[in-house]
Amino acid sequence: VVTDQMIENDAATTGDVLSWGVGTEGQRYSPLKKINPGSIGKLVPAWSFSFGGEKQRGQESQPVIHNGKMFVTGSYSRIFALDAKTGRKLWKYEHRLPDGIMPCCDVINRGAALYDNLVIFMTLDAQIVALNQDTGDVVWKEKIDNYAAGYSASAAPIIANGLVLTGVSGGEFGVVGRVEARNAKTGALVWSRPTVEGHMGYTYDKDGNPKENGISGTTNQTWPGDLWKTGGAATWLGGTYDKRTGLAYFGTGNPAPWNSHLRKGDNLFSCSTVAIDVKTGKIVWHYQSTPNDGWDFDGVNEFVTYDAGGGKILGGKADRNGFFYVLDAKTGKLENAFPFVKKITWATGIDLKTGRPNFVPENRPGDPTAGADGKKGQTVFSAPSFLGGKNQMPMAYSPDTKLFYVPANEWGMEIWNEPITYKKGAAYLGAGFTIKTINDDYIGAMRAVDPKTGKIVWEVKNNAPLWGGVLTTGGGLVFWGTPEGYLQAADAKTGKVVWKFQTGSGIVAPPVTWEEGGEQYVAVVSGWGGAVPLWGGDVAKKVNYLEQGGSVWVFKLMK
Numbered sequence: 001v002v003t004d005q006m007i008e009n010d011a012a013t014t015g016d017v018l019s020w021g022v023g024t025e026g027q028r029y030s031p032l033k034k035i036n037p038g039s040i041g042k043l044v045p046a047w048s049f050s051f052g053g054e055k056q057r058g059q060e061s062q063p064v065i066h067n068g069k070m071f072v073t074g075s076y077s078r079i080f081a082l083d084a085k086t087g088r089k090l091w092k093y094e095h096r097l098p099d100g101i102m103p104c105c106d107v108i109n110r111g112a113a114l115y116d117n118l119v120i121f122m123t124l125d126a127q128i129v130a131l132n133q134d135t136g137d138v139v140w141k142e143k144i145d146n147y148a149a150g151y152s153a154s155a156a157p158i159i160a161n162g163l164v165l166t167g168v169s170g171g172e173f174g175v176v177g178r179v180e181a182r183n184a185k186t187g188a189l190v191w192s193r194p195t196v197e198g199h200m201g202y203t204y205d206k207d208g209n210p211k212e213n214g215i216s217g218t219t220n221q222t223w224p225g226d227l228w229k230t231g232g233a234a235t236w237l238g239g240t241y242d243k244r245t246g247l248a249y250f251g252t253g254n255p256a257p258w259n260s261h262l263r264k265g266d267n268l269f270s271c272s273t274v275a276i277d278v279k280t281g282k283i284v285w286h287y288q289s290t291p292n293d294g295w296d297f298d299g300v301n302e303f304v305t306y307d308a309g310g311g312k313i314l315g316g317k318a319d320r321n322g323f324f325y326v327l328d329a330k331t332g333k334l335e336n337a338f339p340f341v342k343k344i345t346w347a348t349g350i351d352l353k354t355g356r357p358n359f360v361p362e363n364r365p366g367d368p369t370a371g372a373d374g375k376k377g378q379t380v381f382s383a384p385s386f387l388g389g390k391n392q393m394p395m396a397y398s399p400d401t402k403l404f405y406v407p408a409n410e411w412g413m414e415i416w417n418e419p420i421t422y423k424k425g426a427a428y429l430g431a432g433f434t435i436k437t438i439n440d441d442y443i444g445a446m447r448a449v450d451p452k453t454g455k456i457v458w459e460v461k462n463n464a465p466l467w468g469g470v471l472t473t474g475g476g477l478v479f480w481g482t483p484e485g486y487l488q489a490a491d492a493k494t495g496k497v498v499w500k501f502q503t504g505s506g507i508v509a510p511p512v513t514w515e516e517g518g519e520q521y522v523a524v525v526s527g528w529g530g531a532v533p534l535w536g537g538d539v540a541k542k543v544n545y546l547e548q549g550g551s552v553w554v555f556k557l558m559k
């Protein structure tokens with residue numbers, strides 16, 4: 001069975017992968033060395049497994065591995081248990097989805113959590129399901145929220161102190177973002193913490209009775225009128241956890257609606273990192289990267305903690321808004337901030353004293369009420385696009401090179417605002433947009449970023465936008481997938497691509513590695529989809545030749 005101690009040591013132990021993030025800190029670093037720039041020429045497929053079904057698309061799942069079994073989620077809220085050595089299917093669970101689900105950005109799922117003898121994942125109709133690892137039987141199942149009001153779930157849960165921590169999706173429908181903690185063995189709620197200022201948090205007793213646990217923030221003073229009641233700030237990418245701070249770090253999405261003129265103020269805690277004490281369910285600190293967001297710059301990106309020496313634990317975050325932030329993981333104090341993409345139009349930089357962006361006011365989409373008919377505000381060109389300098393694809397950090405490996409994208413958008421009022425279960429944007437390319441030859445760029453200096457040490461450009469996550473290893477490699485279908489590896493120090501393999505569909509998921517029987521394995525899920533083909537405008541047209549799919553690939557060194 002999987003214990004708290006095993007989860008806390010996940011990053012250091014090489015025989016399994018227990019958490020999304022390859023360790024709840026989210027470094028996606030494995031000490032394994034057998035596969036390295038010298039040996040990787042012999043890396044070949046060991047097996048592949050197809051998710052089957054008629055609807056193959058948007059496979060963003062990170063597999064977890066324990067006790068010789070791989071647990072991997074597929075599109076449409078499916079999960080498979082496979083023999084990790086051979087790929088033989090052990091069992092499959094297909095969640096029954098109602099017709100009315102409203103995921104904004106494809107029918108995706110990013111993975112499962114392991115605890116005790118359970119494998120736990122969330123579903124597109126905003127439920128959380130715990131299955132027996134051996135049989136696939138449902139042990140407990142809970143409703144997180146109402147899918148008909150726009151709630152859904154796409155993230156992988158994480159485990160901290162016996163609690164399963166989850167966020168919600170639905171920022172485009174005016175839901176209220178929150179983080180919830182449940183007893184991982186039973187599914188019983190322990191606390192819930194809203195991420196929109198003004199909402200009450202709760203703890204729950206053994207019988208499920210709620211007890212008030214303080215309003216998030218002070219009051220709703222960073223929102224005008226009643227807008228905080230449908231304020232978005234969805235915690236849709238899930239979180240990370242560092243046992244040294246006892247804090248869980250969740251990023252929060254865009255404030256709702258997109259039209260920022262309707263909600264003058266900072267709109268806390270949208271587009272922020274919130275650090276929550278898992279024992280109390282209270283927000284210990286927050287840092288807002290885009291106050292009064294007007295570009296859909298969800299600040300959900302993973303906050304990855306690392307030992308910076310001298311007793312300092314820092315966290316790095318490559319924000320959708322194009323800036324990379326380094327914060328003290330205990331206090332939230334801003335240590336450094338710099339751009340990790342080349343073109344940023346909405347701000348000239350981040351003031352390191354106040355922590356606030358220096359906005360470029362004329363590059364905010366215009367207020368519709370300023371125009372003659374009040375129907376459409378002035379259109380602006382903005383970079384990054386709303387799909388971000390980085391989106392859902394998680395980066396990696398190597399304690400060897402002390403570099404972050406960031407899957408970045410260079411693109412822009414035309415964006416304008418329109419009037420909008422909230423209607424339950426309807427899209428709540430008040431904006432229109434078209435995504436545009438900036439460069440002909442590339443959109444994606446895998447970048448090695450030095451958090452101390454802000455320098456990009458190397459980059460590998462990619463024609464299509466990068467949408468899969470990253471893995472780095474003690475063998476001195478960086479692995480990532482491309483929409484063009486390649487899983488590839490580069491030397492972590494130089495960026496020289498030393499290996500690639502065509503998986504047959506676009507990769508939008510993060511790779512993992514583990515060892516069994518003295519052999520090192522690498523796995524990645526392949527299956528093009530996610531937000532780009534749905535919302536990518538000119539970029540979606542540019543890459544519409546890419547084929548969808550759904551399979552897991554596993555590699556090992558040829559003997």
Ligand SMILES: O=C(O)c1cc(C(=O)O)c2c(n1)C(=O)C(=O)c1cc(C(=O)O)[nH]c1-2
Pocket residue numbers: 060104105106108153154155168169170171172234236253254298386387391392529530531532
């Ligand atoms: O505000 C939200 O609740 C929400 C949820 C999700 C999601 O759950 O996948 C995405 C987004 N927003 C979003 O803005 C976005 O760009 C996005 C891309 C993807 C993806 O998986 O490709 N999901 C989401």
